Amino acid sequence: MSVTQNILFEPWLKKATDGLTRPVRERIRLEVEAHVADSVERHVEDGLSEIEALVATVSELGDAEAAARRFRRRYLTEKDAEHVKQTLLLFGGGINLIGSIFLDGVAVLELYLTARMGSGAMFNCIWAATVVLMVWTVSATTSWLLARRERFVRNTRWMMLFNLIDDACYFAITISLSAVIAAEMGWMGWLFCIPQNFMFLRRNRSIRVCFKLWRGSSRPDWELPALGKGYF
Amino acid sequence: MNFRGGLPALILQNLSGGPNHGYRIAQDIKSQSKGVLDFKEGTLYPTLHTLEGKGLIVSHTRTESGRTRCYYELTKKGKGMLAREREEWRRVSGAFNLILAT
Numbered sequence: 016m017s018v019t020q021n022i023l024f025e026p027w028l029k030k031a032t033d034g035l036t037r038p039v040r041e042r043i044r045l046e047v048e049a050h051v052a053d054s055v056e057r058h059v060e061d062g063l064s065e066i067e068a069l070v071a072t073v074s075e076l077g078d079a080e081a082a083a084r085r086f087r088r089r090y091l092t093e094k095d096a097e098h099v100k101q102t103l104l105l106f107g108g109g110i111n112l113i114g115s116i117f118l119d120g121v122a123v124l125e126l127y128l129t130a131r132m133g134s135g136a137m138f139n140c141i142w143a144a145t146v147v148l149m150v151w152t153v154s155a156t157t158s159w160l161l162a163r164r165e166r167f168v169r170n171t172r173w174m175m176l177f178n179l180i181d182d183a184c185y186f187a188i189t190i191s192l193s194a195v196i197a198a199e200m201g202w203m204g205w206l207f208c209i210p211q212n213f214m215f216l217r218r219n220r221s222i223r224v225c226f227k228l229w230r231g232s233s234r235p236d237w238e239l240p241a242l243g244k245g246y247f
Numbered sequence: 248m249n250f251r252g253g254l255p256a257l258i259l260q261n262l263s264g265g266p267n268h269g270y271r272i273a274q275d276i277k278s279q280s281k282g283v284l285d286f287k288e289g290t291l292y293p294t295l296h297t298l299e300g301k302g303l304i305v306s307h308t309r310t311e312s313g314r315t316r317c318y319y320e321l322t323k324k325g326k327g328m329l330a331r332e333r334e335e336w337r338r339v340s341g342a343f344n345l346i347l348a349t
Contacts, residue, residue: 031289042317045308046269046292049316053270054288077287085293089300230300 023069024051030079034092043086047076088227095224099171102178102221106155107162115159118152144191151184172228179225182218254286254294255303256332259325262304266320269295295319303328 028047032040051072058068076082091099105111122145158177161170193205261272272295273288298304303325306317321329 027289043292045315046317047289049268049314050270050273050288052314075287076289079289081287082289082293085290086296089293089297 023066023073024048027073027076027079031082031086033083034094035086035090036093036096039086039090051076091224091227095220095227098217098220098224099175102175103162106158106174106178111155111159111162115152115155118148118155122148122152144188147184147187151181151188154178154181154184172225175221175225175228179218179221182221186218254290255298256329256336257284258291258294258298258319259303259321259329259332262319262321263326263329266318268316268318270316272319298325 028044031047032043035043051069054072054075055065055068058071059065063071154177158174158181161174161177197203197205257276258272261267261275267275269291270288273286273291276284276286295304295306299306299319301324302322304319305322306319308315308317310316
């Protein structure tokens with residue numbers, strides 16, 4: 016590509032691929048560069064100068080921001096990829112393993128207590144809490160196993176889904192506990208929800224990433240090559 | 248002419264004639280519609296990538312006279328989708344004809 020082509024075409028490409036991961040940017044560059052070269056060639060054959068041909072080509076490509084919005088809806092952005100990486104580290108790490116083992120113990124204890132209890136409102140509450148806790152335990156343990164697998168990239172979809180389930184269980188339990196504490200202590204009990212509020216932005220990104228991965232529009236196998244085999 | 252939402256069907260139709268690359272797909276659609284369906288070519292690639300993500304088309308790169316191009320090809324799933332799109336178009340355009348031709 017000539018210097019003139021670079022000056023006119025590069026800003027369009029930079030804007031259209033802004034925020035996407037490197038493998039995706041490279042693929043789009045490869046395609047659009049060939050497109051621009053073909054288009055310039057045709058315009059030059061039609062009698063335009065090289066600069067006129069390039070201006071016409073970039074104009075035919077249209078609004079770079081519109082293309083960028085559509086690419087970002089389809090692919091993981093760099094921030095999404097970083098989020099997946101952080102989730103992998105969080106879920107594959109020792110703290111999650113310790114947490115899972117602790118949850119397993121609490122869930123078994125709760126199951127035992129639930130089995131020994133009779134009926135009544137408290138029994139129903141504990142039974143519901145046990146179900147949530149069991150789901151939380153299973154999702155935390157499964158996430159740990161998926162995150163530890165060497166070829167984890169193929170399991171990214173499942174790992175992110177279990178991450179969301181895990182988060183939903185944590186949300187349900189903290190809100191319920193806050194409500195119980197608030198009933199005893201007044202509004203101060205709701206301070207227990209503060210960690211959940213801090214996680215709000217993180218959860219939003221998790222939902223967005225999960226949606227991209229499960230809709231089938233994203234291809235984590237080549238969008239996240241750095242997170243593959245031997246990451247740990 | 249604005250034909251938002253119709254581009255995927257036009258791409259699938261174009262690829263039913265054999266593998267093709269982005270620039271030629273855009274030119275084919277414009278020339279076959281005699282310039283009526285004029286769209287911004289930058290929106291073609293997100294649509295192609297989305298169709299690929301859905302498994303309706305597959306891509307492979309080919310180098311021709313020093314230029315690397317990404318060729319797209321219709322899959323079996325894509326052929327099925329194209330048949331459904333054609334049927335839907337016949338049904339909808341028939342209904343429009345019934346109303347607007349009077």
